[in-house]
Amino acid sequence: MRLRHLKRFGPGFGLPFNAVSVAFLLFCGATLSSGCATLGDSKQYVSVDSEPRGQAVSLTEDASGYVGRTPLFLSLPPSTSAELYQLREGSRSRALKVKCRFAWESVLLGNLPLAVALGPAFGGIFLGASVAVDLWTESAFLCPARINFSERSLRLRVESAQNQDRRKCRRVLIVPPYQFKKREADRLLLTWVQAMRPRLPQCDELLFGKHVDEHLARLDVTFDKPLPASGLEQRQLSRLGIQTGATHYVVMKLRRSSRGAEVISQMRDMHGEKKRKLPVLPVPSFNRSPTLSGVLTFFDQSFWFLPNTLQFASLWMWPNFSQENADYRFFRHDDGRDYLSLLGGWELSYVPRQDLRRRYSVSFESSFSLWSNLAQRDMSMYWKFSNVDPDDGIFEFRDVMNILYLGFTSENRVYWMTPYLSPFVGAGGGLVRVDTFFRGESTGGFSPFLQGYGGLIGQSGDNTFLELSGGFATTAEPHVENKYTELMDFFFLRAKAGFYFPVLRQAVREYF
Numbered sequence: 001m002r003l004r005h006l007k008r009f010g011p012g013f014g015l016p017f018n019a020v021s022v023a024f025l026l027f028c029g030a031t032l033s034s035g036c037a038t039l040g041d042s043k044q045y046v047s048v049d050s051e052p053r054g055q056a057v058s059l060t061e062d063a064s065g066y067v068g069r070t071p072l073f074l075s076l077p078p079s080t081s082a083e084l085y086q087l088r089e090g091s092r093s094r095a096l097k098v099k100c101r102f103a104w105e106s107v108l109l110g111n112l113p114l115a116v117a118l119g120p121a122f123g124g125i126f127l128g129a130s131v132a133v134d135l136w137t138e139s140a141f142l143c144p145a146r147i148n149f150s151e152r153s154l155r156l157r158v159e160s161a162q163n164q165d166r167r168k169c170r171r172v173l174i175v176p177p178y179q180f181k182k183r184e185a186d187r188l189l190l191t192w193v194q195a196m197r198p199r200l201p202q203c204d205e206l207l208f209g210k211h212v213d214e215h216l217a218r219l220d221v222t223f224d225k226p227l228p229a230s231g232l233e234q235r236q237l238s239r240l241g242i243q244t245g246a247t248h249y250v251v252m253k254l255r256r257s258s259r260g261a262e263v264i265s266q267m268r269d270m271h272g273e274k275k276r277k278l279p280v281l282p283v284p285s286f287n288r289s290p291t292l293s294g295v296l297t298f299f300d301q302s303f304w305f306l307p308n309t310l311q312f313a314s315l316w317m318w319p320n321f322s323q324e325n326a327d328y329r330f331f332r333h334d335d336g337r338d339y340l341s342l343l344g345g346w347e348l349s350y351v352p353r354q355d356l357r358r359r360y361s362v363s364f365e366s367s368f369s370l371w372s373n374l375a376q377r378d379m380s381m382y383w384k385f386s387n388v389d390p391d392d393g394i395f396e397f398r399d400v401m402n403i404l405y406l407g408f409t410s411e412n413r414v415y416w417m418t419p420y421l422s423p424f425v426g427a428g429g430g431l432v433r434v435d436t437f438f439r440g441e442s443t444g445g446f447s448p449f450l451q452g453y454g455g456l457i458g459q460s461g462d463n464t465f466l467e468l469s470g471g472f473a474t475t476a477e478p479h480v481e482n483k484y485t486e487l488m489d490f491f492f493l494r495a496k497a498g499f500y501f502p503v504l505r506q507a508v509r510e511y512f
Contacts, residue, residue: 044076044142045238047271048084050149056087057149061095063087070149071271073241082143100143145234146272169203172267173212173246177254178226180290180300182510185223188286192252192263195281207246213506215243220308220353220502224300224509227251228358235462236355237270246270254283254291261286304350304367306505311467311498313345315373319490327483329384336376336400344374344404349411351467351498354459357417366412369428373494375403379438381484399439403480403487407432407449421458426469427451434479441482448476453492460497467496 048057050070057072059065066087067074076082080100085093174193179185193206200206213222219236221227231251232240240246252265263281268274290296316335323329350367357363383395409430416423432449435442453471460466474489481487 044078045235045242046074046076046082046143047146047234047238047241048072048074048149049146049271050086055149058085058087058093059083061085061093071247073238073270075242076143078141079143080141082147084147084149086149094149096147096149098144098147100141102141145238169201169205170248171205171207171244171246172200173240173244173249173270174206174208175216175221175227175249175251176208176213176223177252177263178291179223179254180296182223182506184289184291188252188254188263188283191283191285192265192281196265196278199279207244212244214503215240217503217506220356220500222502222506222509224505225356226253226301228356230358231268233355239462241270250278254286254289256292260284261289261292302364302366304365304505306508307348307350307367307370308502308505309347309349309351309465309498309500311347311349311351311496313347313371313373313494313496315345315375316493317375317490318492319375319377319487322478322486322488323384324486326485327384328381328485330379330381330485332378332380334378336378340374340376340402344372347371347496347498351457351465351500352415352417353500354417354419354422354457354465357415359417359419361417363415363417364413365415366410369407369409369411371405371407371409373405375405377401377403379484397439401436401438401484404435404437405432406434409449409451415457421456423454423456424469425454427453432475432479434475436480436482438482438484443480443482445479447479450474451492453494455494463500465498465500467494467498469494469496 048070053070055070057067057070059067065085078100082098082100084096084098086096087093174189176185177188177192179188189208193208197206216222219232219240221232232249237249240249248267248269250265250267252263254261254263259282261283263283265278265281267276267278286292318335319333321330321333347369349369349371350365352363352365377400378398379401380398381396407430409428409432411426411428413424413426427450429448429450431446433444433446435444451471451473453469455467455469457465457467470491470493472489472491478486478488
């Protein structure tokens with residue numbers, strides 16, 4: 001019964017059951033074969049250090065697996081444990097085995113959204129299979145961000161001249177300073193480099209420019225978003241260290257003082273918590289910089305006109321149908337779910353990253369969103385003017401109503417940023433296009449749209465997140481209106497699995 005009605009959905013959605021089934025199986029097969037826990041980068045980036053530094057590290061018991069001297073960064077595949085070896089001259093190497101914890105939050109947040117969207121039957125199969133694959137491929141395990149070789153007997157030794165030279169010579173990555181315009185950020189960075197270069201050891205190498213900006217942008221660190229005071233997380237630093245070879249990084253901030261505009265900067269070790277303040281740099285040419293205005297900074301950091309995520313959404317709705325002007329009554333209607341609800345659920349919008357926001361802070365975010373959702377209802381109805389008992393089936397029918405929403409809205413949210421699941425409340429308004437397909441007939445039109453909601457959001461990987469929200473939505477006039485029923489407002493529950501693509505915003509704003 002269900003399959004026959006699905007073929008009536010409309011252009012582009014009338015796929016035969018076999019084709020949809022094959023596509024579903026291929027998608028699940030590809031997802032399962034790659035491991036599903038994080039839906040992102042399967043590698044782990046860790047920092048390896050020692051006390052004292054300069055210890056030779058190998059992945060094997062002999063020098064055949066030599067990877068370098070501490071401090072260094074390693075890219076490791078997911079595993080239940082990691083085993084490294086400290087090579088010693090004239091003696092047996094020392095093994096260091098690190099246990100990797102079971103990342104239950106990644107397993108749940110990474111696999112649950114798609115499982116829920118598929119419904120009880122296929123979702124249960126997918127969830128069980130994906131968790132089993134995560135355990136089998138060991139992608140459900142997360143190794144420590146820092147691994148440290150430490151021996152008490154070595155702490156009192158005086159480091160060799162070679163190690164001292166290694167400690168003095170640094171590769172310093174310069175994080176772009178926050179500015180409204182890219183050219184102003186570049187000008188401030190060059191001003192800092194010209195002033196600070198003579199004050200740093202000659203063997204230090206400063207890393208900045210387009211190549212560095214591209215690596216930072218993939219972590220959503222760009223010139224138009226200030227870095228949090230806590231800095232980057234260790235896994236992000238380890239990834240940057242592998243990609244750029246940096247041993248330290250510098251963050252800077254433009255501020256106003258009694259002497260005028262000045263830059264405060266800090267150099268941080270990419271392998272730990274060591275920080276060192278650098279001399280304050282006066283920059284009178286930036287006295288009129290709009291960045292020094294608190295009001296303009298608030299608007300620049302709260303209103304986002306370009307999306308940074310692609311989300312796949314699944315919608316459950318509890319509609320307030322009205323039969324006052326309809327020729328039919330319904331004696332039952334249930335929420336229906338199938339493959340098409342996945343094809344119709346997506347969203348392009350801006351979502352803040354938890355790992356780049358100050359923990360336990362309140363953040364207001366306003367952005368534009370382009371989204372689509374498919375709501376499906378199993379409708380059991382009868383003709384209300386019939387004198388015949390509907391139980392005889394003469395004037396009774398059952399069919400699937402498909403309601404496709406395509407909306408463009410302004411979303412305004414207040415987040416409470418926490419390390420794991422961050423709660424939020426929000427309201428959105430804009431314009432929505434609604435197309436309804438029922439009993440071989442279709443209707444469509446535009447209507448003003450308003451919704452209020454609350455929910456939770458949490459990152460499930462380096463570039464992925466999960467969002468769960470629920471609330472109330474309404475239109476200015478009925479958006480479903482035919483001889484069977486009318487619909488103007490509904491309660492909803494929405495689950496989303498999203499992917500960050502932060503480079504778009506920087507690519508556009510570079511030209512302004």
